[in-house]
Amino acid sequence: MVSPILELKNINKSFGHVQANKNINLTIKKGTIHGIIGENGAGKSTLMSIVYGLYQADTGSINVSGKEIKLRSPRDSIESGIGMVHQHFMLVENFTVIENIVLGFEGEFVFGKKLEKAKEDLQKLCETYKLNIDLDSVISDLSVGFRQRVEILKSLYRGAEIFILDEPTGVLTPQEVDELFKILRSLKEEGKTIVLITHKLNEIMDLTSEVSVMRQGEVVGHTKTTDTNKEKLAEMMVGRSVLLRLNKAEAKLGDVVFKVENLTVKDDLDVTRVKNVNFEIRSGEILGLAGVTGNGQTELLEALSGIRKVESGAIYLNDEKISDKDNLLDPRELKEKGLAHVPEDRQRMGLVTDFKAYENLIFGYHDQEPYSKSSILRDGDILSFSKKVMEEYDVRPRSPQLITSNFSGGNQQKIILSRELNENPKILLVGQPTRGVDIGAIEFIHQRLIDMRDKGAAILLVSVELDEVLSLSDRILVMFDGNIVGERVNKDVTDRDLGLLMAGVA
């Protein structure tokens, strides 16, 4: 039998007291697409960083095509034919494609003939794999999808036989995802091996031939994709059965709580990002706002929550005008009127990560009783409140004194949610509630949002995850280039329909 292209034996890796990888054994066959799935923090990325030579395993060995290799740095792994496409691209923005590809090896090309030769080779690779990249375009002019292809081309050119892709679809539109999958399939047909790290079950089912499931640093399952299904995989990932469909009753719509009229908003660079947008939300309704990142959702949310100035138009909360060109209620006044906001980027905006958890649990409410009286913080009340909500929202670990940056992404998100939902807001603005959050927590967070809706809150959900928008929303708006380009009632909408709207095609 041919020896497998990549074989990991008894890999162990600890960071301090935390064991990120426990006795990992993994065999990857040549010419397959092998999925590795697991929650955030399950150890997928650590394992792949070991394979790519970024970390070194404490124990264990790595074999490529039957030969044991020592990986001390990414250079070693590149030489062994391993290429990695990172979640965050490692490209120099103001260089051209070809400059980026020869970067690090440029000493061998300098100018002239060798560069011409490189260009020819790259051209050929592009044709073989239908990458369709213009080698002379500057990276900053390329869309995210194309940048990813440049990364793939880079690995190809360096002779990679094994491609590791870490959450490759997180930043892509559905159409771009389709394109990527085509490329990956053609790589496979040419005999390359692909390791796909993801937490999206659909991608595993679509693309892979084999799948390994990781949980808490261990490989807990390994199966042929055809022998399993989404429910089984999800169960393996979290270690219990998960509801992929939410328990969601029909929405009981009340009065219009929140209304946006002809709203136009500019960003810091004075570029108009939200263009003449109109919508309203009723109490007991979740309005989903879908769209690819960067189409004005961020600025819209900031304007609605009192952070960003309104250029023209107006925002109403319970028929009271809360914001227009000349007046802007600040976030604290809006809180008092019953508006809560879970911001898109929790670390940049939602939390002070250097604060202790209890300090973040009162963030924005810190000058209200019982948390403070006569401007003096009441530690006792704050701590007992913190313990209570950390219990209620299952924030782990339950240590209010721990610095917030030591909590995982999902738990940081729960800290924000418990803070914002605790006051039973009338209108809740939620941005990317489950970005970087593991499946168990996603389920919990979604259920909380539905509960809020059923209690009569009006919710605006902004998300780039189509699944999330589809499973939570009662009504869906699609935003493209600052405009609302479509409105759908959730019952009669498809992925494809939304995807086309998001791409600005329809």
Place this chain on the structure above:
Amino acid sequence: MAAAVDKSRVPWWVSNLIVPLVNLILALLVSALFIFIAGENPVQAVKLIIYGSFGYLDGFAYTLYYTTNFVFTGLAFAVAFHCRLFNIGGEGQAYIGGLGVFLVAINVSFLPVPIVWLLAIAGAFIFGAAWAFIPAYLQAKRGSHVVITTIMFNFIASSLMVFLLVDVIRDMKQMGPHTVALPKEIWFPTFKEFAALFGIKIRYSPLNISFLLAIAASFFVWFLVWKTKWGYEMRAVGHNMQAAIYAGISPYKNIIIAMCISGGLAGLLGINEILGVHHKIVAGFPAGYGFTGIAVALMGRNHPIGIFPAAFLFGILYQGGSEVTFDMPNITRYMFVAVQGVIILFSGALENLFRPQIESFFVNRLNMKREI
């Protein structure tokens, strides 16, 4: 590869005690090398420093007097730093604070003494705060960086005070750039008088009850920064301005508050120097305490509990250092400026030089213990 240390596993005493201590020891070793190169025996120098700052009562009182000044300027820097403002204008704020002390005290000296003192303290604080307000406003409103503006304001303060001391508030009966003395009744009681109560005779000591004010100020800063909503908001702005705006906390307001409190604390140095020591404004009385305060705060990790010992250490260096310069001809007082510089270098700029190694050393040690 130096393994990344999981920060949550590092015990507080390693990052807050051991690391600063190691940095200090390194700084002192480098300083010893300087002294050695200058042709003196470092061991002898250390003995002199210890004797000069602890060995006899007068010397020890001097040490505490210096400590008082460093506490004020160290706290001043720390408060601004919690809002991530690098207030290096303590020197000028202290100078102007001194003007406040004098103007208030001389104009209300007919009132009961404790009230004069309270008003003078308020004067010091308000004048220092006012001097910090201008750079604060420029930073908050116009984005002019406080590092630039505060250092410029040191020069402006210095020139302004020279002008005032020469042309406006000089004691016109003499030539020197200083004012008339304040009435004797309102001078701060000194350590000398206190010691005399117990029959201990001291020739002269600048140490006075401002030392108690320094302790009170330390407590005030601790309470302000960690126990009030103002401190909470200042820290939020300092750590993450975006998040502060999201939570409805105004960076504008908090930058101004933090800078004004910082300037006010620096201004309190004027209390020690004018009510306690000179009893008049003498040209150049802040004498670099404002700058040294930066080092004190950095070394004390911007916490009053750290600032107090750091100020004490600098007091020892000042007092012991002057002792050394008397006895060792090759060592000038500039040598101790260099020593201070080295300490600032190691505890400020190179603060994290050995942190990873030290932290991982202790973390591994502790883990081993647990496993056994």
